[in-house]
Amino acid sequence: MIFTAHITIMPLKELLDPQGKAVNESLHKLALQQIQNVRIGKHITLSIDADSKEAAHQIADEACKKMLYNMVMESYSIVVE
Amino acid sequence: MIFTAHITIMPLKELLDPQGKAVNESLHKLALQQIQNVRIGKHITLSIDADSKEAAHQIADEACKKMLYNMVMESYSIVVE
Numbered sequence: 494m495i496f497t498a499h500i501t502i503m504p505l506k507e508l509l510d511p512q513g514k515a516v517n518e519s520l521h522k523l524a525l526q527q528i529q530n531v532r533i534g535k536h537i538t539l540s541i542d543a544d545s546k547e548a549a550h551q552i553a554d555e556a557c558k559k560m561l562y563n564m565v566m567e568s569y570s571i572v573v574e
Numbered sequence: 575m576i577f578t579a580h581i582t583i584m585p586l587k588e589l590l591d592p593q594g595k596a597v598n599e600s601l602h603k604l605a606l607q608q609i610q611n612v613r614i615g616k617h618i619t620l621s622i623d624a625d626s627k628e629a630a631h632q633i634a635d636e637a638c639k640k641m642l643y644n645m646v647m648e649s650y651s652i653v654v655e
Binding site for chain 1: 582583584594597600601604606608609610611612613614615616617618619620621622623624633636637640641642
């Protein structure tokens with residue numbers, strides 16, 4: 494069966510996110526002062542051929558650990574559907 | 575009230591995603607052949623000061639249209655909580 498995994502990878506809360514900060518300031522210049530705490534990460538979708546949802550989740554987790562995320566600077570979450 | 579908006583911006587399905595393709599091939603080399611159709615986009619979180627969830631959604635939508643997404647190449651979705 495083919496499952497779709499949605500992986501969200503964000504910079505850790507403890508770390509500065511210079512890209513997010515720059516976007517935050519630019520949004521303020523566009524008269525969107527209500528916006529704060531912009532943080533920018535990655536969203537990755539994958540199709541996974543697996544026997545069960547759990548197996549697909551495990552494969553996505555392995556992909557994150559082996560390649561997709563940087564454990565020093567980022568955290569990730571996976572939703573399989 | 576402060577709301578948190580989660581914005582997901584992905585390359586349009588009709589377009590090639592060279593970054594996703596490169597990651598797909600690398601994952602295959604790491605013995606994760608079950609994975610296909612890797613697509614890589616952005617995930618942005620914002621705090622929004624607004625009177626209601628609907629107002630916060632509207633502000634996030636305005637931010638997307640004014641700056642965050644490229645209408646030629648990307649689509650976006652917003653979840654406010």
